[in-house]
Amino acid sequence: MSQEASWLLPEEGWVRESRVREFEAFVASHRERAVGLAYRLLGGDGGAAEDVAQEAFVRAHRALPGFRGEAKMSTWFHRILVNEVRRHRRWRWVRARRDVPMPEEVEDPKARGDGDPTLRRRISEALDQLSRGQREAFVLVHLEGFRVDEAAAIMGRATGTAKSHLHRALVALRTKLRDLDPGEEADSR
Amino acid sequence: MTKEERDGERLSPRDAQFVQRVAEGFAPPPRSEARQQAFRRILEERLRRPSTTGVGLPALAGALAMALAAFVLLRAAPPAPTQSEPSEPLERVEAMEIPSDGVLPEELLVGVGVRDDAETLPDDYAAIDGVLLGS
Numbered sequence: 001m002s003q004e005a006s007w008l009l010p011e012e013g014w015v016r017e018s019r020v021r022e023f024e025a026f027v028a029s030h031r032e033r034a035v036g037l038a039y040r041l042l043g044g045d046g047g048a049a050e051d052v053a054q055e056a057f058v059r060a061h062r063a064l065p066g067f068r069g070e071a072k073m074s075t076w077f078h079r080i081l082v083n084e085v086r087r088h089r090r091w092r093w094v095r096a097r098r099d100v101p102m103p104e105e106v107e108d109p110k111a112r113g114d115g116d117p118t119l120r121r122r123i124s125e126a127l128d129q130l131s132r133g134q135r136e137a138f139v140l141v142h143l144e145g146f147r148v149d150e151a152a153a154i155m156g157r158a159t160g161t162a163k164s165h166l167h168r169a170l171v172a173l174r175t176k177l178r179d180l181d182p183g184e185e186a187d188s189r
Numbered sequence: 190m191t192k193e194e195r196d197g198e199r200l201s202p203r204d205a206q207f208v209q210r211v212a213e214g215f216a217p218p219p220r221s222e223a224r225q226q227a228f229r230r231i232l233e234e235r236l237r238r239p240s241t242t243g244v245g246l247p248a249l250a251g252a253l254a255m256a257l258a259a260f261v262l263l264r265a266a267p268p269a270p271t272q273s274e275p276s277e278p279l280e281r282v283e284a285m286e287i288p289s290d291g292v293l294p295e296e297l298l299v300g301v302g303v304r305d306d307a308e309t310l311p312d313d314y315a316a317i318d319g320v321l322l323g324s
Contacts, residue, residue, distance in 0.1 A: 027236075031229065036217040046218070050228055058235050115214060123215040142200075142208045143215065170204060173211065180210040183203045 023064055026073050027057055033144075034081055040139045041085045043124040052088050056081040071153065078146075078154045082136060089132075126176040134169035137162050142170075 034056060038049035060080050067076055127135050133155065140151035141162075152162035174181050200208060220228075 027232070031232070032220070032225070035220070035228070039217040040215060044215070046220075049217070054228070054232055054235065057232055061236050115216060115218070119214040123211055127215075143212050170200075170208075174204075174207060177207075177211065180207055180214070181203070182206045 019064060019067065019069070022073060023061065026077065030074070030077070031057075034077075037078070037139070037144055038081060038085055040127075040143055041082070041136065042088065043128050044120060048088060048092075052084045053081065056084045059084070072150075075150055075153050078140075079156065082140075082154055086132070123177065126173055129176065130169050130172055131165070133157065133161070133165040134172065137165035138169035138173070141166055 031053070034053040035049050038052045038056075039046060042048050042052065056077070060077050063080070067073070127138070130138065136155050137148075137151055140146045140154060141148055146154065148162055148166065149159045151166075152159040155162060157165075
């Protein structure tokens with residue numbers, strides 16, 4: 001990371017060096033994960049996920065002097081990222097309401113992956129029908145592996161509220177994606 | 190269903206398997222190396238760029254505040270003493286004699302002389318200058 005790291009220091013001499021180093025290491029190790037989380041929270045829009053992740057890193061960099069280390073840098077950054085996702089979804093919602101055509105998503109043909117595109121779209125639609133809190137709680141805890149209290153801090157909610165969202169999200173998704181439920185498979189046999 | 194399972198902190202084996210399937214079915218597609226490098230390059234450029242909102246606005250606000258403070262201080266300060274001619278001593282002014290008919294001596298009318306005005310009059314008026322002034 002040291003080769004990548006030196007680019008922040010000349011501009012930000014007033015930020016303590018250790019914090020800047022920590023942020024640089026964080027950016028290097030969390031770039032791909034941030035894009036992945038944004039991808040899942042944005043319903044599988046790869047281009048938007050990259051834009052949102054970029055914006056979150058830039059905002060976090062600007063806010064770095066105010067970061068006092070009271071929370072983990074991961075929690076602090078992911079809260080910024082989730083806020084950027086919310087902002088993007090609001091923007092997308094407003095554009096859709098005004099019938100403004102959305103910009104075409106530029107898909108990398110080599111990056112389609114091996115997954116089933118139909119299943120991916122169905123999961124995306126099912127997640128989209130959840131409330132914001134349910135969607136965020138489910139993605140953060142079950143798909144990204146955050147603890148419930150970490151997810152609650154990222155969402156800016158009480159832990160109990162996050163648990164409630166999580167439970168309801170699971171119930172709703174099991175209903176919508178019945179064919180993925182192993183219990184349903186057993187019942188139908 | 191246990192309390193932990195109800196709270197979502199621990200999943201039942203059935204729920205765990207369901208979540209696993211959702212996670213696999215909705216995994217972000219792997220990004221190509223070129224795309225990752227482009228993302229990294231753009232991000233580094235943006236992070237290197239100096240922030241205009243973070244530093245520029247406080248600096249501008251500070252400069253405005255200093256200018257305002259300087260303006261207020263200059264207005265409130267007493268006028269600085271200047272090197273002007275000493276004023277006429279009061280005793281001397283009082284000692285000056287004013288004619289009893291109220292006509293001021295000519296030396297007090299410097300700069301408002303009648304002749305200067307007459308020189309600027311048109312010829313027609315200059316011709317009757319003497320009549321108007323009774324000379």
